[in-house]
Amino acid sequence: MSQPTIDVIAIGNAIVDVMAPAEDADIERLGLAKGGMTLVDPERAHELYEAMGPAREISGGSAANTLAGLAALGAKCAFIGQVADDQLGEVFAHDIRAGGIAYATPSRAGEPATARCLIFVTPDGQRTMNTFLGASQFLPAEALDEEAIRAAKVLYLEGYLWDPEEPRKAMRRAIEAARNAGREVAFTLSDAFVISRHGDDFRAMIEAGEIDILFANEHELAALTGIEDFHEGIAHLGGKVPTVVVTRSEKGAHAVRGAEHAHVPAEAVDMVVDTTGAGDLFAAGFLFGHTRGMELEECLKLGAICAAEIISHYGARPEADLKDLVAAKAE
Amino acid sequence: MSQPTIDVIAIGNAIVDVMAPAEDADIERLGLAKGGMTLVDPERAHELYEAMGPAREISGGSAANTLAGLAALGAKCAFIGQVADDQLGEVFAHDIRAGGIAYATPSRAGEPATARCLIFVTPDGQRTMNTFLGASQFLPAEALDEEAIRAAKVLYLEGYLWDPEEPRKAMRRAIEAARNAGREVAFTLSDAFVISRHGDDFRAMIEAGEIDILFANEHELAALTGIEDFHEGIAHLGGKVPTVVVTRSEKGAHAVRGAEHAHVPAEAVDMVVDTTGAGDLFAAGFLFGHTRGMELEECLKLGAICAAEIISHYGARPEADLKDLVAAKAE
Numbered sequence: 001m002s003q004p005t006i007d008v009i010a011i012g013n014a015i016v017d018v019m020a021p022a023e024d025a026d027i028e029r030l031g032l033a034k035g036g037m038t039l040v041d042p043e044r045a046h047e048l049y050e051a052m053g054p055a056r057e058i059s060g061g062s063a064a065n066t067l068a069g070l071a072a073l074g075a076k077c078a079f080i081g082q083v084a085d086d087q088l089g090e091v092f093a094h095d096i097r098a099g100g101i102a103y104a105t106p107s108r109a110g111e112p113a114t115a116r117c118l119i120f121v122t123p124d125g126q127r128t129m130n131t132f133l134g135a136s137q138f139l140p141a142e143a144l145d146e147e148a149i150r151a152a153k154v155l156y157l158e159g160y161l162w163d164p165e166e167p168r169k170a171m172r173r174a175i176e177a178a179r180n181a182g183r184e185v186a187f188t189l190s191d192a193f194v195i196s197r198h199g200d201d202f203r204a205m206i207e208a209g210e211i212d213i214l215f216a217n218e219h220e221l222a223a224l225t226g227i228e229d230f231h232e233g234i235a236h237l238g239g240k241v242p243t244v245v246v247t248r249s250e251k252g253a254h255a256v257r258g259a260e261h262a263h264v265p266a267e268a269v270d271m272v273v274d275t276t277g278a279g280d281l282f283a284a285g286f287l288f289g290h291t292r293g294m295e296l297e298e299c300l301k302l303g304a305i306c307a308a309e310i311i312s313h314y315g316a317r318p319e320a321d322l323k324d325l326v327a328a329k330a331e
Numbered sequence: 332m333s334q335p336t337i338d339v340i341a342i343g344n345a346i347v348d349v350m351a352p353a354e355d356a357d358i359e360r361l362g363l364a365k366g367g368m369t370l371v372d373p374e375r376a377h378e379l380y381e382a383m384g385p386a387r388e389i390s391g392g393s394a395a396n397t398l399a400g401l402a403a404l405g406a407k408c409a410f411i412g413q414v415a416d417d418q419l420g421e422v423f424a425h426d427i428r429a430g431g432i433a434y435a436t437p438s439r440a441g442e443p444a445t446a447r448c449l450i451f452v453t454p455d456g457q458r459t460m461n462t463f464l465g466a467s468q469f470l471p472a473e474a475l476d477e478e479a480i481r482a483a484k485v486l487y488l489e490g491y492l493w494d495p496e497e498p499r500k501a502m503r504r505a506i507e508a509a510r511n512a513g514r515e516v517a518f519t520l521s522d523a524f525v526i527s528r529h530g531d532d533f534r535a536m537i538e539a540g541e542i543d544i545l546f547a548n549e550h551e552l553a554a555l556t557g558i559e560d561f562h563e564g565i566a567h568l569g570g571k572v573p574t575v576v577v578t579r580s581e582k583g584a585h586a587v588r589g590a591e592h593a594h595v596p597a598e599a600v601d602m603v604v605d606t607t608g609a610g611d612l613f614a615a616g617f618l619f620g621h622t623r624g625m626e627l628e629e630c631l632k633l634g635a636i637c638a639a640e641i642i643s644h645y646g647a648r649p650e651a652d653l654k655d656l657v658a659a660k661a662e
Contacts, residue, residue: 020429054399054426054648057388068385087418087444095385098351113418317385 004153004183006102007075007291011144011171012063012158013136014081014105015115016088017276019314020055022120027128032120037129037160037191040118045132048118057088058315059095060117061136062190063158065277065316069284069306071100072322075291078102078148080174081161084135088114095317105143108135125272125311137164141173149174150181153291154213156283159190162198175210186213188283189220199224206240213243213290215283221246243290245300247282253303255286255296262297267308267329277316281306285326305329335484335514337433338406338622342475342502343394343489344467345412345436346446347419348607350458350645351386353451358459363451368460368491368522371449376463379449388419389646390426391448392467393521394489396608396647400615400637402431403653406622409433409479411505412492415466419445426648436474439466456603456642468495472504480505481512484622485544487614490521493529506541517544519614520551530555537571544574544621546614552577574621576631578613584634586617586627593628598639598660608647612637616657636660 027034030051040048059068067077079096083089085107092114096103115136120128139161149155155178161167178185187205189195195202202224205211214237218230227233230248237244238256247253252265285306289299309320358365361382371379390399398408410427414420416438423445427434446467451459470492480486486509492498509516518536520526526533533555536542545568549561558564561579568575569587578584583596616637620630640651 049425052425052429054390054429055422056646057422059385091386091388094380094383098383098385315387 004151005076006078006148006152008067008070008154008156008287009078009080009148009152010063010067010156010158011080011139011161011167011174013061013115013133013161014064014083014092015061015117015131015136016092017058017060017117017119017316018049018052018055019058019119019121019274019276020053022053022122024122026051027120027122032128032130034122034128035126037131037193039163040130040132042112042132045116045118045130048130052118052120056314057091058317059092060277060316062160062188062280063156064096065280066156066284066287067101068096068099068317069281069322070288072318073284073288073326074323075288078145078152080105080139080144082135082139082143083107083114084112085109086113088116089135099317102148104145105139108138119276121274121276121314125275127274127276129276133164136161137167139167139170141166141170144170144174144177146177149177150183152178152183154184154186154287156186156287157188159188159194162194162201179210184212185210186215186287187211188215188279189224192219192223195220195223206237211241213245214241215245215279217247217249217279245286245303247279253282253300255300257296260296262300264297264300264304267304269308269312272311274314275311277310278307280316281310281318302326335482336407337409337479337483339398339401339485339487339618340409340411340479340483341394341398341487341489342411342470342492342498342505344392344446344464344492345395345414345423346392346448346462346467347423348389348391348448348450348647349380349383349386350389350450350452350605350607351384353384353453355453357382358451358453363459363461365453365459366457368462368524370494371461371463373443373463376447376449376461379461383449383451387645388422389648390423391608391647392446393491393519393611394487395427396611397487397615397618398432399427399430399648400612400653401619403649404615404619404657405654406619409476409483411436411470411475413466413470413474414438414445415443416440417444419447420466430648433479435476436470439469450607452605452607452645456606458605458607460607464495467492468498470498470501472497472501475501475505475508477508480508481514483509483514485515485517485618487517487618488519490519490525493525493532510541515543516541517546517618518542519546519610520555523550523554526551526554537568542572544576545572546576546610548578548580548610576617576634578610584613584631586631588627591627593631595628595631595635598635600639600643603642605645606642608641609638611647612641612649633657
């Protein structure tokens, strides 16, 4: 088995976020699920865009955001995800490559358009996401660069992308390629709705030992295990997955690796502006530490620092120099 | 002559800004004119985009930014400018309409694409703009809504758009329509390069009494009048244009109306993040006061407040509630 030449390769949705401030009354009037992620068809996307205030466009996508954080920290990364052959697809591709991430998935010709996520950000910093999956949901298994997968320490998979059929098949094939090459597979559960639809798949993969690192928030943990009590839930999963990482927003985060248990509090933030990407950037910090062989608590600490940066401004791609930030916190 | 039903109608470039942080070394390496605006062809735009870091997209365009400020202050506004029938065109149209501005110019089918401006923002907050004019430069005179022009107190024209031939013709026709209806014509000189190419046109329009309100910064004032001394220059123009407004960045702004001369200092800003749109929003504040019949100094003060808001964050569209901001400053 050759030495890995990539730290993390990820498969995820290739999305451009369309973000605008909104009031709680707007969320209610539009019938949105505050704080959640809802899939929308083009008609509903159009209707919601019409109802949205002046917006800004910033590249997004859960796993892509995680890679942007990892690359900013200095990791070598590659992304697999599909845009359409249109202007927003160019925007996504530019932003990920400009972040130093290898990205070679060909864009898809014709309709549907590149995926976009209409995000309403309320004054409390909460984000309410409405995703039109567009070209992203048709990522074919043939688009996988299996050589790159075999060359990466960690294959990181986004649960959101488990929902559409083609990318699910592609991810199953990617898991096989990574495992055959002796690499680690990391998976983020993404959202409770994904678990409600595909929880059986996830539990089967866990039982089969296909997942080495599992990321979840406390709600996803409960949904997956069916266990109400947080500590019981994480202990239960810890017996099945080598490394389990669970975030609890302002209550910090926990990780279990075998008999080892670590916890860090949330990093202090002057003002929570927009929580979009908090979990994604937490995963970035954790995986950076993990690929550098750091202690479990140190990995969590890096996750907390990156999550704190991302929620201090609009958008799910880092703005501050994460390397500097981490160095400053270590002093 | 019927009562105006619109405060300000503007004709300008319909542009989406693509903004990214950059170092001074990048500006030099790429051969950019720091702090200026340079027109670029599609090849150069592509080359610069490739060299740009991860970016965000925010609607822009000088006169459109001014209207966004005016509308946020409570003015009734309409915009005339042309996008292409593409995704960035949709973004521009959405953002301007979502700001409460009437916008009915049909989008243009086929190539070129919607205009975009690649903006490199250096750590000193200075913006270096590279504009691909795209569909914007082909605004035909037929796209003018002359009824709306006749219904507006002020017709506001962007000097940048004087450069391409078709919009120049459209603007000449618009001036005629406004003057025949007894409305005021306001003009912003936009940039020294426009004056170097079209200074004779501007001086002729001024001599013919076609411009009622002229906006310039001190460099544009010097370029237009050929007079080095600031006070001499503004006095010279003041003898020819009913209202002259000249901004001087951190030195504040001056206005001359007949024998009246007013000056305000710049508003204090915690940190200058991005100066894109400073002049545009100054014009917004000034015109808001002007259409409300306020004193000259009060108009300048509103301009300074709006300019200070826009330079405190990325992008040339207001983020804070300008009405609240103005009310707070008035206390």
